[in-house]
Amino acid sequence: MKEIMPVPPAIVRNDYASIRELFAKNVVPSYGRFELVLSHGSGSYVFDVAGKRYLDLGSGIAVCCLGHTHPAITEALVEQSKKLIHVSNLYFTEPQGRLAAEIVKRIGAGKVFFSNSGAEANEGLYKLARKFGHDEGRFEILTATNSFHGRTLAGIAATGQEKVKKGFEPAVPGFRHVPFNDLAAARNAISPATVAILIEGVQGEGGVTPATPEYLLGLRALCDEKKLLLLMDGVQCGYFRTGKFQSFQRILEGVPGGEKFLPDGLSMAKSLGGGFPIGAFWLRAPYQDLLGPGTHASTFGGTPLACAVALKIFEVVEREKLDEHARKLGAWMQSELDRLAATYPTVVKGSRGLGFMLGLELAEKIPGFAASDKPAAIQFVNRLHAAGVLTIPAGTQIVRLLPPLNLKPQEADEGISKIEEIVKTLV
Ligand SMILES: *Cc1c(COP(=O)(O)O)cnc(C)c1O
Numbered sequence: 001m002k003e004i005m006p007v008p009p010a011i012v013r014n015d016y017a018s019i020r021e022l023f024a025k026n027v028v029p030s031y032g033r034f035e036l037v038l039s040h041g042s043g044s045y046v047f048d049v050a051g052k053r054y055l056d057l058g059s060g061i062a063v064c065c066l067g068h069t070h071p072a073i074t075e076a077l078v079e080q081s082k083k084l085i086h087v088s089n090l091y092f093t094e095p096q097g098r099l100a101a102e103i104v105k106r107i108g109a110g111k112v113f114f115s116n117s118g119a120e121a122n123e124g125l126y127k128l129a130r131k132f133g134h135d136e137g138r139f140e141i142l143t144a145t146n147s148f149h150g151r152t153l154a155g156i157a158a159t160g161q162e163k164v165k166k167g168f169e170p171a172v173p174g175f176r177h178v179p180f181n182d183l184a185a186a187r188n189a190i191s192p193a194t195v196a197i198l199i200e201g202v203q204g205e206g207g208v209t210p211a212t213p214e215y216l217l218g219l220r221a222l223c224d225e226k227k228l229l230l231l232m233d234g235v236q237c238g239y240f241r242t243g244k245f246q247s248f249q250r251i252l253e254g255v256p257g258g259e260k261f262l263p264d265g266l267s268m269a270k271s272l273g274g275g276f277p278i279g280a281f282w283l284r285a286p287y288q289d290l291l292g293p294g295t296h297a298s299t300f301g302g303t304p305l306a307c308a309v310a311l312k313i314f315e316v317v318e319r320e321k322l323d324e325h326a327r328k329l330g331a332w333m334q335s336e337l338d339r340l341a342a343t344y345p346t347v348v349k350g351s352r353g354l355g356f357m358l359g360l361e362l363a364e365k366i367p368g369f370a371a372s373d374k375p376a377a378i379q380f381v382n383r384l385h386a387a388g389v390l391t392i393p394a395g396t397q398i399v400r401l402l403p404p405l406n407l408k409p410q411e412a413d414e415g416i417s418k419i420e421e422i423v424k425t426l427v
Contacts, residue, residue, distance in 0.1 A: 015049040036385060041068025044404055044411045046390065054385070057403045057415050058392040062204070062236050062357070065271035065313065065322075067404040072316050073274050073309055080308035088299060095307035102314050103282055106245040108262045111288035114280050114302030118235035118269035119150025121279035124296060125198065125231045125265045126154050128283060130174075131290050132229055133195030139173075140193040141231070144180035146206030147199065149233055158198060161206070181211060183218040190222075196229035196264075197222075201247030204236035207398045208352040208359030213255040216248055220261055229287070232263040235279070239271035240317055240405055242354040243327025250327075250354055271405075274313045278306040322405040329412050330355035333401065336416045340423055347426045349397070358401040359394060360419065368426030380422065387418045 019037045037049045044067045046056050059065065066073060080095070087093060100112040115121045129141050141158065143149065149158040156164045157172040160180075165171060174193075178185045186197060197219055203209040223230040237247040244250035246266065252258025262284055269279035280302075283290070300306075317323065330353075337351035337360050347366050352359035362376045369379045377393035384391050384399075392400040401415070 019049065034382070034385060043067040043069075044407050052388065054388050054390045055411060055415055055418070056390045057401045057407075058390045059271075059402055059404045060275060061392060062239075062241060062270045062402040063273075064275045065239060065241075065405045066274050066316060067406055068275075070274065070316070070406075072312050073276070076309045076312035077276070077305070080305050083304070085305045086300070086303045089297060089301060093302075093304045093307070095304045095311060096302040099302070099307040099310050099314075102311065103268070103280060107266065107282050109285040110283050111285075112280050112282050113291065113296065114278065114307070115269070115298050116277050116300050116306075117150070117279045118233075118267060119152045119155040120298065121235065121267035121269050121281045122149045122158065122198075122233060123152060123154055124281045124291070125196075125233075125267055126158070127296055128265055128281075128287060128290055129196035129229055129231065131295065132287065138193050138195040140191060141175050141196045141198055142178050142186060142189055142194060143175055143198045144200070144203070144206075145177045146180060146203055146209070147177070147233070148203070148205035148236075149198070150235075180206070180209060181215045183215055183222065186219060187222055190226055190228070194226070194228060196231050198231040198233060200233045200235075200237055201251060202237035202242065202354060202357055204357070204400070205394055207394045208357060208400060210242075210247065210251055210352075210354055213252050213258060216252060216261060217255070217257055220263075223264070229264040231265045231267075233267050235267055235269045236402075237357055238266075238268050240323040240326055240355075241271065241357045241402070243323055243330065245323070247354065247357075272313075273306055273310050276306055276309045278302075278310055317405060320406065326356040326405045329407060329409060330358060332409075333412050333416060334358055337419075340420060344423050344427055347423045352398070353401075356401070356403050356405060356407070360391075360399040360401065362397045362399065364397070366426050383422045383425075384418065387422060389415055389418045 016037050038046050039049045040047050044056055046054050103112050104110055113124055130139055133139055143158045143160055145160040147160040149155050154172045157175040160177040178189045201211055219230055234246050242250040252261050264284045264287055267281045272278050334351045341348040341350045347363055349361040349363045366376055369376050372379055375396035377396055377399050380399050381391050381393050394400050
């Protein structure tokens with residue numbers, strides 16, 4: 001990146017250098033960060049310390065669902081913080097109860113537990129599965145190859161990617177991976193110890209791959225037959241990104257039998273707080289009381305502050321019909337990505353995804369990338385940074401677009417134009 005970053009004015013260059021220095025000296029280097037130092041944002045745009053503007057088509061990895069500095073979020077934060085920020089779960093508070101009701105209303109009969117992150121929401125699902133199978137000695141959870149479920153010890157054991165596990169052995173026992181969208185593989189993998197199957201409705205980190213309707217319905221029937229819990233990780237693909245609250249509601253829309261489909265447990269986080277940390281898991285009614293008093297807890301889970309913000313976001317999404325918006329504008333963006341694939345096949349192989357969870361699949365051996373050995377996705381994302389657009393790589397060939405749900409049509413157009421400009425230079 002360094003070579004293509006514009007040279008900032010001297011005073012700002014000092015800012016950039018001094019912040020980089022703070023990180024180099026003081027921050028654990030566990031992230032591969034891009035060479036950008038961001039300072040503020042507004043709507044779909046963020047600005048770096050040099051004042052350069054970027055169209056944010058990544059929204060902080062599918063988190064800032066109303067963009068940056070949305071006045072409704074700011075107001076909810078300010079107003080609730082004047083009232084009550086935290087009291088712990090030793091007591092009842094209204095915002096937590098109301099937020100749980102909003103989530104139940106959008107999924108189905110059941111109950112909700114609040115956490116602070118996606119990995120932690122998934123931990124609750126693993127504990128539910130262990131509790132469910134405990135008296136029969138069943139504990140094993142099948143998850144998918146290329147899945148991603150977070151970075152805790154159980155999270156990396158659940159995640160179907162070797163790179164997250166390496167160096168942290170021994171793995172938490174009780175997780176095995178099966179190919180995604182392969183019902184027969186799931187059936188064949190079931191052992192006497194198996195208690196649950198966990199999948200993402202749309203694999204995110206794994207490269208933006210939606211589950212097929214047949215797979216979802218097939219897993220539901222399989223889990224019913226074998227008395228397994230069907231668990232879904234909706235941390236990235238949930239929250240209206242696909243055009244419906246949860247991805248399975250979109251994937252199964254109009255599919256016979258789809259209207260009755262529900263998982264037994266579902267995790268959420270990322271967009272739920274629009275940037276304020278909050279996670280949650282929903283449990284279907286038959287299992288909603290399995291985690292009884294004393295079995296699971298989180299000090300910060302479901303604070304009045306986090307829940308007030310999340311309630312406000314639901315209100316804005318509903319009022320502005322951002323689900324339909326994401327679906328329509330996402331379909332347009334995807335058709336544009338398909339047009340790029342048709343026009344520049346040596347650079348763009350195709351598109352993936354649903355709504356505002358999109359992947360631009362890059363071709364193998366792009367001529368313009370031959371000079372560097374960095375993965376194509378990283379090189380493409382870097383070029384987009386230079387052009388003033390933020391996107392997120394997934395694997396070596398996929399560039400993810402996870403825009404805020406309130407992205408404006410002209411911003412979508414700007415993003416596509418800038419992507420096309422880069423594509424043209426690579427032919
Ligand atoms: C981001 C993500 C997680 C982990 O969430 P954290 O908040 O980073 O712990 C889990 N599952 C999926 C599908 C994700 O995209």
